[in-house]
Amino acid sequence: MDAHDKIISRLAEELAVRPPQVKATVELLDGGATVPFIARYRKEVTGGLDDIQLRALHERLAYLRELEERREAVLAAIDEQGKLTDALAASLRAAQTKQRLEDLYLPYKKKRRTKAQIAREAGLEPLADALLADSTLIPEAEADRYLRAAEGDIPAVEDAKAALDGAKQILMERFAEDPELVGQLRERLWREGELSSRVIAGKEQEGAKFSDYFEHDERLAKVPSHRALAMFRGRNEGVLALALRLPGEEEAPLHPAQVAIARHFDIFNGSGDQGRPADRWLAEVVRWTWRVKLYTHLETELMGRLRERAELEAIEVFAANLKDLLLAAPAGQKATLAIDPGLRTGCKVAVVDATGQFLEHATLYPHAPRNAWDASLSELARLVETHDVALVAVGNGTASRETDRLAGDLVKRFAGKRVLSKVMVSEAGASVYSASEYASRELPELDVTIRGAVSIARRLQDPLAELVKIEPKSIGVGQYQHDVSQLQLSRSLEAVIEDCVNAVGVDLNTASSALLSRVAGLNAALADNIVARRNAEGAFTSRRALLEVSRLGPKTFEQCAGFLRIMNGDNPLDASAVHPEAYPLVERIAQRSGRGLAGLIGDSATLRSLKPAEFADERFGVPTVSDILAELDKPGRDPRPEFKAAEFREGVETLKDLEPGMILEGSVTNVTHFGAFVDIGVHQDGLVHISALSDKFIEDPRTVVKAGDIVRVKVMSVDLARSRIGLTMRLDDQPDDRGDDQASDPPRRGRGNARGQGAGKAGRGGKAAEPASQMGALGAALLQAKKGR
Known part of the structure; x- marks a missing residue:
């Protein structure tokens, strides 16, 4: 089996799918097909793999190919040295991970001239072999046989x-x-080892935010992502000292790792031999091997493994929250007035039409020090009437609740006269957008502050279309995003954006270049070319006209066409998710059903009476035909939910206004492994711990809530000093004397919660080393060596 077939076989096993599915998918990916295109339009080829499976396959494919390349390089390097035996080659070819491959290669890897190499050149390897093989030899007497004078670069053995x-x-x-x-020590340390965190003396006050970890021990393999990243940040800021320990190592007569080394090389086997002359010397070898060679190396490696795992989990949380935010319900195509709140500098106001085009702006001063409330209200009313405004978007930054009251008065002024609604909108990332090069090209005539208000308005109309203009890391739905691999984070978030944009579809004639660039097969340059063609020649009337765009060829057209919509174009199918390659199939369906194309679209009764198998052929199988019939039933349907917004309670605007027992409405802003953060309108999100999300036991908070959800919560605790709010979604819960437990970052060691979510030291396990009396002479020597550390 060659390397390619091995990769296909392993991917099939890991993903629990058939090898032909994997092989066909790899061929599509290698041919330049995008994940959204494959997931949507090549179901027959892949056997129906979804976008999640395809993303996983794509990522693992890259890893396994790198592994195979490295394997061949290692084999060649060892073979070049003349040291490649059949057994070693078999071990190298059987290595399933890069780590195992590097472990096998380590003895043969070219390295700087080491002390061990110099000793070998001095002819001391037979001495080492002899003492290792026979503990009855007297080390000093045996060593006298290897004395020699200096010779060239080889020092004397005096x-x-x-x-x-x-x-x-x-x-x-x-x-x-x-x-x-x-390998054995690495896995034992990972399985049984504990991450020990201690505050560095004198850093207690400076590092108070890390107080949960001033004296914290936790099983390494069980440390949750958020706690691991918090401790690593504490170490990086010079507040915490982290170390890896095996349970009971301080109390045991010998360090368990030293016992493992001795046993592995048959130095100590528990036989009870006494008084062997080489025992003490071999004990020193074992002790120094662990302390100098292995401990630091393995600790660094396993800390790296923990960080990598924690980063991946944090990125997954970030990506999931971003997906929920991008797919949040749009308020729709309605003229919108946005207010970016401010105090001394005033509130920036911008009005956009139903398609998001900028119309007018103003700066108002309703708050202190000017307090021009009535004048501000009159100006807002004028803007509403002039531009037929239906929505008022209020940014959730400084002075947002005060400004929300202003918007409330505005709505009351028009009560019974026009339908006008106000909505609090997250402005996370709006300032990043307003100062960006893209914003300066899109709104060149506007001040940076007004651009932010325009972005808030458009974000209410269509979150997806506006948020794609902002660097995803600035949207504010992740934790520790600056502590994780920026390359991996960007790659993951870009994939989420691509999947979301293509799941919803894009209006070819209204989309910004930023949105178009996220469509499968397109990039920033092609998106700019599409907009340039649209500006020069007017709206596209058919998808086929895309082929007239500069540098957009047939392959790119194949990838992007199905995700682009043209409303009221020449062909009604251009407004649907039906791919142009399937238009002949749709015409055949229409002809056989006795309906014209226009009459067939939306005719649920006729479409539901058709059997997909009757229209399947070699190119389009039953899955694709089924998708087409569903699309014809509801063409261009938006998968996003119906729009609704949270109503914040009047008079509850700051932490000081909160009281335990209050029941409030809020919007979920962020979901983590330990709970959900909820905006209740006091400029500080509260935490609903995982144990307070439901009356039932849950392992993943996302099974209950997701970013953007509107929820009712009860205030359980308020910590003004640390600006923490503890909330519950179990409205029958009663506030008690728990203080800030719910508001804290996840529970400390041993605290846990009533539903078994704690991360204490239960189950530490680990087998204690045998007493010295059972270890023989070498055990006693090792113990003596330990005492001499």
Whole structure:
């Protein structure tokens, strides 16, 4: 089986699908097809793999290809040295991970001239082998046989001590490069080890925000993402010292890892032998192997593994929240007035029409120090009447609740005269957009502050269309986004945006270049070319006209056409998700059903009476035909939910206004592994801990809530000093004397919660090392060596 077939087989096994599905998908990806296109329009080829499976396949494909490339490079490097045995080659070819591959390669990897190498050149390897094989030898007497004068670059071996030091270096390197030993120790440390966090003396006050981790021990493999990243940040800021420990290592007569090293090389086997002359020297070799060669290396490696896992989990949370936010319900095509609140500098107001085009702006001063409330209200009323405004969007920044009252008075003024609604809108990222190069090209005549108000208005009309203009990391739905791999984060978030945009579809004649660039197959340059063609020659009347766009060829057209919509165009199918390649099939369906194309679209009774299998052929199978019939029933349907907004309680505007027991309405802003954050209109999100999300036990908060949801919560606790709010969605819960437990970052060691969500030290396990009396002479020597540390 060649490398390609091995990769296909392994991907099929990991994804629990058939190898032909994987092979066909890899061929599509290698041919330049995008994930959204494959998921939507190539179901027969892939066997119906969805976008999540395809993303996972794509990512693993890259890893496995890198693994195979590295495997061939390692095999060639060892073979070049003349050291590639059949057994080693078999082990290398069987390696399932990059880590295992590197463990096997380590003894053969070219390195700087080490102390062990110098000792070998001095002829001391036979001494090391002899003492390792026979503990009854007297080390000093045996070493006297290897004394020698200096010769070239090789130093002299002047006495027995120098000879034994050289032999020790040889064995230390050999032990530390043994792939089986290293692998066993690594997995034992990961499985049983504990991450120990302690505050650095004198940093208690400076690092108060990390107080949960001043004295914290937790099983390494069980540390949740948010806690791991918090501790790593504390270490980076010089507040916390982190270390890796095995349970009971301080109390045990010997460090468990030293016992494992000795046993692995048959130095100590529990036979009870006494008084062997080489025991003490071998104990020193084992101790120094662990302390100097292995401990720091494995601690660094496992800390890296923990960080990598934590980053991946944090990125997954960020991506899930971003997806929910991007697919939030749009308020729709209605003229909108947006207010970006402010105090001294005033409130910036912008009005956009139903399609998001800027109409007019103003700056008002309803708040202190000017307090021009009535004048501001009159100006807002004028703008509403002039531009037939239906929606008022209020940014949720500074002075938002005061400004929300102003908007409320505006709505009351028009009560019974016109339908006017006010909505609080997150302005996270609006300032980033307003200062961006894209905003300066889109709204060149406007001040940066007014651009922010325009963005808030458009975000209410269509969150997806506006948020794609902002760097996703600035949208504010993730935790520790600056602590994770920026490359991995960007790649993941870009994939989410691509999937969301293509799931909804894009109006070819109104979309911005930023939105168009996210369509499958398109990029920023092609998006600009589409807009330029639209501006020069007017609206597109058919999808086929895309082929007239500069540098947009047949392959790109294939990828993007199905996701672009043309309303009221030459062909009614251009307004649907039906791909142009399937138009002949639709015409055949219309002809056989005795209906014209226009009459067939939306005719549910006729469409539901048709059997997909009757129209399937070699090119379009039953899954695609079923999708087409569903699309014809409701062409261009928007998968996003119906729009609704939270109503914040009047008079509850700051943390000081909150009282335990209050029941409030709010909007979920962020969902993490330990709970959900909810905006209740006091400029500080409250936390609903995972244990307070439901009356039932849940493992993933996203099974209950997602970003953008409107929820009712009860205030359980308020910590003014740390600006923390504890909330519950179990409205029968009663506030008690728990203080800020609910508002804190997840529970500290041993605290937990009533539903088993705590992360205490239960189940630490780990087998204690045997007492020294059962260890024989070498055990006693190791113990003596430990005491001499």
